[in-house]
Amino acid sequence: MQAIIHIVLVILQLALLLTLSPFVVGLIRKVKARLQCRRGASLFQPYADLAKLFRKQPVISSTTSWIFTAAPYIVFASTIAAGLLMPVFVSHTPLNFAGNIIALVYLLALGTFFLILAGLDAGSAFGGMGSSREAIVATLAEPAMMLSILSIALTAGSTNLSTIVHQSALMEGDVVAPPAHLMALAALFIVTLAETGRVPVDNPATHLELTMIHEAMLLEYSGRYLALMEWAAGIKLLVFLTLIVNVFAPWGIATSLVPSAIAVGLLVYLVKVSALAIVIGVIESMFAKLRLFRVPEMLGAAFILSLLALVFFYTLKG
Amino acid sequence: MTALLTVLLACYLLGGLLPLCTTRLYLQNVFAHGCAAAAGVAGLVLGVAGLLSTAPLTLSLASNIPQLTFALRLDPLAAFFVLTISLVGLAASVYAYGYVEEFSGRVSVGLLGSLLNGFLLSMTLVVLADNGFFFLILWEVMSLLSYVLVVTEHEKPGVREAGLFYLIMTHVGTAFIILTFLIFFQETDSFSFEAFRHPDQQLPEGLRSVAFFTALIGFGAKAGIVPLHVWLPYAHPAAPSHISALMSGVMIKTAIYGLIRVYFDFMGGVFPWWWGFALLVLGTVSALLGVMYALMEHDLKSLLAFHSVENIGIILLGIGAGMIFHTYGLHELAALGLLAGLYHTINHAAFKALLFLGAGALQFATHTRHIEEYGGLLRRMPWTGAFFLVGAVSIAALPPTNGFVSEWLVFQSLFLSFQLPTLFLKLMLPIAAAMLALTGALALACFAKAFGISFLAQPRSTQARHAKEVPRSMLAGMGFLAGLCVVLGLAPMLVVPLLDRVTAPLTGAAISSQVLALDGWVVAPVTVEFSSISTPVLAMLLVGAGALGLLMARLCGKGLRARYYKTWGCGLNLTPRMEYTATGFAQPIKQVFETIYQPTVKLEQEFLEQSKYFIKHQRFESHIEPVFEKYLYQPVVALMLATADRLRIIQAGSLHLYLTYIFVTLVLLLLWAG
Structure with a gap:
């Protein structure tokens, strides 16, 4: 019985990741459009885009190797695998034992690695430029991410995501987050913007070659390969959003496997993720993209914040 | 086990002698590499047997020289290193069978093979030696043989300089190791390791710290710990590739063996916290600087050599964390740190050797080591490319490979620092973890560069365009190591219990049953609630999710076949010269x-006389500052040369003067003795 529930939960989580991610992308686009006084495309446009891309004939560059066609599958798989390791709407994730938060970070890095290779494979300068920039952004985001994760992990006494979320969900009376938590949140939020290619770092809405990072690596992709890459990018965004809402605001998440609790958990989760997506949409509208060589300063600030979070944790705890 | 040891020694000795007895190239090749491979298999079995056996195997042969006994001792620590050396030795000798063709006509294949056997034998004996004197002799033999192998191609520019640099550095290191053993000798009146580790004959406090530093410098010079790493990126690339694989993969590990032997075994694991902290700092600095300099390197083998500095740093992080925990009596965490360090040791041996063999294969096919002259090789050398990719993913510590497992364990032992009593260490270990994260991310960038520029896109030179796949034996050597990387990554349940047998006697805590949960499917230091990973499950998840993607593409695509067309180049036809270069990739x-880096750029431009807007000729140079060589080594060298210049006065070439010196010395000695 237990095993069946676990399998159902994993499949539910997988389905949620796959179906919700285009919605989040669409929601952010919609928010940006409204703030620019445009009506914008439908919230469900990304679904239509994906469906269309899957049905189109792909064109592959003749200079590429098997890496180019394998990369979309690897990027897609690693992102999904990362998404299955974390709690989404139930604090006990069945697959949690397979990897803690470090494993999640490194699974996403596996995707980044193949994305960089795919960018280089077609042999155009755009791809190379995107890969080179992705490499530096991912590099600088990593230490900040690791430290902010650690300061959260220390609070919960565990680096295991389910335990972290479960612990903080149970501390319901203790809603006011200590300063360490807030700083870690700020650091992780900056890392999220950088890792998912959002505005101050990268612009997901442009093909203007001087500014793009992620788009530049995907420039040669088309058809189903592009669909998988875009979908993976959407899932990666959703993974980061879920991480933030569940670690820093786990209220409402199902702490037991009662159907009613799960239903509430699912609903609360959808509201929280949508709210965070709207915040990102607003931020994207408020800020201009930074010059590439200003990005290190921003990520440096994230690193300092997470370091301070650690210092605060130890000093306040006594 | 004695029989196995005899077989191992006999094979290496035969492999050393037989190739010199025949003049037929084919026989030389077969004898040398066949014997080395056979010895490798014997060593593999011996290593595993040594790890599993309960009592250490000891063999001893007395000699006429005082204090010197030819004593061998196979305890779990030694067995682990014998296993590592043999694994890489086996792969390298299979590989060498095809690879030496590159050298035929220029270098004697028989001599090269004979030296290979000698080198492997000396390394194996170094970790088995149970007498200080014997150890030093073997250490010296190992260093000299590797020097000879480094200068194999002495006619090439830079090789002899690299060899000389290595020779000097390794002797500085040996001097400090001799000093360490002399300190022990002074207290114990014996050179036997048995006496060194005897609990009744421990060194007094002050001398212990001196011995700590002398051992650190002595073995650090061999391991390539920053700032003693400068020789490594010159010497390792200069050697033939299978030798580079052995030097980078296992020879530098004998230094790690030495450090663990001295600190945990001889000193009984009693040390102040700052010893472990010193290793932690050196490890962090080595890891970061190693990978940073690697990123700027475009000679594939130098790049790999710098990564050895990085990985030695990661190993030291594990060992350092283990030592800190040990000081505070957290024996299980100490065992975890040490285990993480040792796990990374064997992992690094596997993937670094694989990458060096891959680099050798590229050199074999294209006759260049420069990354910017490769390109498009994955289509021309599919197997080499696939194996190199396995190595690259492993060294970048991406799941579910072996590098990921050991780096994850190092991360865990650093994160567990919250159990330490002092705030300073509680903060320092997580910062080391953050720097390790930065190192990992930089390594990812570096290997994305190395693999991407070398193997993908269009060939950047005619050599690369005409490259062909290498012979089968070379592929077999690489394939074996690639398989080893996969096994070490997916089956920690096989590796952890073996490593536990090494760390348990050294730290006094057996943690195998604790680290492996759920029948070994999950690696979970402390408890599953704190942290866990399961690489087999991660691998299954990846395969499953990949299959899901494939399935969706199949179902929606309805058998649409992809069309092939040239890359979009803004309306131009793309040429290899328009591709992103390794230099460009690393520029940000x-x-x-x-x-x-302190980069310096030199740009010389010559304009047309008519207008300064038309450039006739230009020359661009970009360098990074070799900080350590310039500010640390050059002053020392300058000082020594100046001193030598001064001292020349007393060595004027007059025989009478020298006789006077001898006479005066004799008189002084007699006076002193009387």
């Missing part, structure tokens, strides 16, 4: 970490 990193 160079700019961000300017303070460390």
Whole structure:
């Protein structure tokens, strides 16, 4: 019985990741459009885009190797695998034992690695430029991410995501987050913007070659390969959003496997993720993209914040 | 086990002698590499047997020289290193069978093979030696043989200089190791390791710290710990590739063996916290600087050599964390740190040797080591490319490979620092973890560069365009190591219990049953609630999710076949010269970490006389500052040369003067003795 529930939960989580991610992308686009006084495309446009891309004939560059066609599958798989390791709407994730938060970070890095290779494979300068920039952004985001994760992990006494979320969900009376938590949140939020290619770092809405990072690596992709890459990018965004809402605001998440609790958990989760997506949409509208060589300063600030979070944790705890 | 040891020694000795007895190239090749491979298999079995056996195997042969006994001892620590050396030795000798063709006609294949056997034998004996004197002799033999192998191609520019640099550095290291053993000798009146580790004959406090530093410098010079690493990126690439694989993969590990032997075994694991902290700091610095300099390197083998500095740093992080925990009596965590360090040791041996063999294969096929002259090789050398990719993914510590497992364990032992009593260490270990994260991310960038520029896109030179796949034996050597990387990654349940047998006697805590949960499917230091990973499950998840993607593409695509067309080039036909170069790829990193690299750019332009807007000729040079060589080594060299210049006065070439010196010395000695 237990095993069946676990399998159902994993499949539910997988389905949620796959179906919700285009919605989040669409929601952010919609928010940006409204703030620019445009009506914008439908919230469900990304679904239509994906469906269309899957049905189109792909064109592959003749200079590429098997890496180019394998990369979309690897990027897609690693992102999904990362998404299955974390709690989404139930604090006990069945697959949690397979990897803690470090494993999640490194699974996403596996995707980044193949994305960089795919960018280089077609042999155009755009791809190379995107890969080179992705490499530096991912590099600088990593230490900040690791430290902010650690300061959260220390609070919960565990680096295991389910335990972290479960612990903080149970501390319901203790809603006011200590300063360490807030700083870690700020650091992780900056890392999220950088890792998912959002505005101050990268612009997901442009093909203007001087500014793009992620788009530049995907420039040669088309058809189903592009669909998988875009979908993976959407899932990666959703993974980061879920991480933030569940670690820093786990209220409402199902702490037991009662159907009613799960239903509430699912609903609360959808509201929280949508709210965070709207915040990102607003931020994207408020800020201009930074010059590439200003990005290190921003990520440096994230690193300092997470370091301070650690210092605060130890000093306040006594 | 004695029989196995005899077989191992006999094979290496035969492999050393037989190739010199025949003049037929084919026989030389077969004898040398066949014997080395056979010895490798014997060593593999011996290593596993040594790890599993309960009592250490000891063999001893007395000699006429005082204090010197030819004593061998196979305890779990030694067995682990014998296993590591044999695994890489086996792969390298299979590989060498095809690879030496590159050298035929220029270098004697028989001699090269004979030296290979000698080198492997000396390394194996170094970790088995149970007498200080014997150890030093073997250490010296190992260093000299590797020097000879480094200068194999002495006619090439830079090789002899690299060899000389290595020779000097390794002897500085040996001097400090001799000093360490002399300190022990002074207290114990014996050179036997048995006496060194005897609990009744421990060194007094002050001398212990001196011995700590002398051992650190002595073995650090061999391991390539920053700032003693400068020789490594010159010497390792200069050697033939299978030798580079052995030097980078296992020879530098004998230094790690030495450090663990001295600190945990001889000193009984009693040390102040700052010893472990010193290793932690050196490890962090080595890891970061190693990978940073690797990123700027475009000679594939130098790049790999710098990564050895990085990985030695990661190993030291594990060992350092283990030592800190040990000081505070957290024996299980100490065992975890040490285990993480040792796990990374064997992992690094596997993937670094694989990558060096891959680099050798590229050199074999294209006759160049310069990354910018490769390109498009994955289509021309599919197997080499696939194996190199396995190595690259492993060294970048991406799941579910072996590098990921050991780096994850190092991360865990650093994160568990919250159990330490002092705030300083509680903060320092997580910062080390953050720096390790930075190192990992930089390694990812570096290997994305190395693999991407070498194997993908269009060939950047005619050699690369005409490259062909290498012979089967070379592929077999690489394939074996690639398989080893996969096994070490997916089956920690096989590796952890073996490593536990090494760390348990050294730290006094057996943690195998604790680290492996759920029948070994999950690696979970402390408890599953704190942290866990399961690489087999991660691998299954990846395969499953990949299959899901494939399925969706199949279902929606309805058998649409992809069309092939040239890459979009803004309306131009793309040529290899328009591709992103390795230099260009690493440029943002160079700019961000300017303070460390201190790059200098030299641009010479010659304009047309009519207008300064038309450039007739230009020349661009970009260098990074070799900080350690310039500010640390050059002053020392300059000082020594100046001193030598002064001292020349007393060595004027007059025989009478020298006789006077001898006479005066004799008189003084007699006076002193009387």
